[in-house]
Amino acid sequence: MSNSGAALTVYGMSTSGNCHKVRLLLEQLGTRYDWCEVDSAGGQTRTPEFLAMNPNGKVPLVRRNDGRVLTESNAILFWLAEGTPFLPVDGWQRAQALSWMFFEQYSHEPYIAVARFICGWTPADSPRRTDLPRLRERGHEALSVMEQHLAAHDWFTGPHYGIADIALYAYTSVAEDGGLVLSAYPALQRWLQRVHEQPGFVSMAPPAAEVQARFIASR
Amino acid sequence: MSNSGAALTVYGMSTSGNCHKVRLLLEQLGTRYDWCEVDSAGGQTRTPEFLAMNPNGKVPLVRRNDGRVLTESNAILFWLAEGTPFLPVDGWQRAQALSWMFFEQYSHEPYIAVARFICGWTPADSPRRTDLPRLRERGHEALSVMEQHLAAHDWFTGPHYGIADIALYAYTSVAEDGGLVLSAYPALQRWLQRVHEQPGFVSMAPPAAEVQARFIASR
Known part of the structure; x- marks a missing residue:
């Protein structure tokens, strides 16, 4: 520190x-x-x-x-x-941003992030790996909800990039680490690219080599 | 309707x-x-x-x-x-309310509400019932976090009852339906009582008799 x-x-x-x-x-x-x-x-x-x-x-x-x-x-x-362009001022729009962020924590992260964790941070013989098919199925349901929104909208709240996009970007961008292939989601892939092009964008740190090897071995 | x-x-x-x-x-x-x-x-x-x-x-x-x-x-x-006494105006306090609401959706509801659902709405031979011990263990972890807060504070955000209390009240008040006994949480029990005494309080509708019978049979 x-x-x-x-x-x-x-x-x-x-x-x-x-x-x-x-x-x-x-x-x-x-x-x-x-x-x-x-x-x-x-x-x-x-x-x-x-x-x-x-x-x-x-x-x-x-x-x-x-x-x-x-x-x-x-x-x-x-x-x-609060008070920046990343959060709308309008109360309805703020609530929509929160709605997507609660969706992320309830219907997205517990499947997509947990699948990634199991693939990368547990041993190849972990009993938790039996959860992977169900986690991936539910993760794809969340990605389908995102795809449906992104087929008609550039961003998750109103006309600009903001905190709902950041919240959903985090684990969507590394979903493939957990075995969730994104090829069926073209609008979502274009959105990921738009996020990458935002001013000040920084990538997440890559995990250690042995974690990355376990991602590949888990596919 | x-x-x-x-x-x-x-x-x-x-x-x-x-x-x-x-x-x-x-x-x-x-x-x-x-x-x-x-x-x-x-x-x-x-x-x-x-x-x-x-x-x-x-x-x-x-x-x-x-x-x-x-x-x-x-x-x-x-x-x-928004704009009512149920949500503070101060940005830090609003963020604390949201923090408790995200805690509720990520660390509380997926265990306490899901245990209640399995006990009341699935048949006695449902394979989902093998999840109950783990759900109850994690549910008790969430109740312990609440108890620690409530041992020193009357409410979840600032000096007044508000939306973080409402969010956490909902499934805590019926945790025993899912087999999570509340006797070990005295501060939490006093908080439930304070919620019941708020102006305009209304109880949740009781489930059908057969659901209630399954709650009892699942203990």
Whole structure:
């Protein structure tokens, strides 16, 4: 962790989509922040020190320099985006952004991110691998809902890129790591390309070589 | 469905906690609305007509009389509560409310609501019942996080009852239907009582007798 005197510290695992959401928005906002790497897959969110900050034992978490903390990736996006072009002012549009972000956490991430985690971070003989067919099936249902929206709209909320796009981008962009092939979703693929072309875009950190080898072996 | 000319129609299943959230807030706001009962457990969210409104096939959903729709229970709460005492004005407090609502949808509802669904709405020999021990274990983890907060705070966001309380109340209040006994959580039990005492409070509709019999048989 650097100690630059920034007003905000992000605790996160760089190869986690939920954590990358926060980094991507902060980079696009040009906000100064410190990043404290936390190996969630290795148990570092379950230490007494971490649980004192977040009893739910999850990253990302942001800590202000007065000690106050905020958890849950999409709540962090909403807080950071307030008053910026990444969050509409209109109440109905804000609610639509939230609707997509709750969709992401309930109907998308638990399948697409979990399939990726099992493929990359569990051994080849893990009993959790028997969950993969069901996770992939439900993940494709979520991708189909996104495809239907993107066939008629450029972005997930109103006429501009914003926090709903960031929330959905994170794990969609790495869905193939978990064995969810994106070739059946042409509108979604064009949207991913539009996200890549946004000013200040940064890619998620690649996982370690052995994790990438397990992604390939799991296909 | 009544057709009172109200500006808002809620599509929901009355015995669903996610749907009850919306009814509870609307009653407490004193807002006029129509309620269209949708038997989600019986497949009515998977008809072509319903999927045209919500491709994700879930209730609750609100429809304005100009035809525009909003999905996801907690996004609906946020939209309805804007400008009312149920949602703080301060950006940090709003983000804390959202953080608890994302916690509810990711770390609470998928265990506590799903355990209740399996106990009440699947047959005694359903293979899904093998999931119950794991669901209850994770559900208790969520209740413990709530208990830790409530040991030091009356409400989930700031000094007043609000939408984070409504979101967490819905399935916590019926956790015992899914076999999650609340006796180990005294602060949480006092909070449930405080919620019951709020002006305009309405209880969730009781499920059919055969569903209640299955709750009891599943303990």
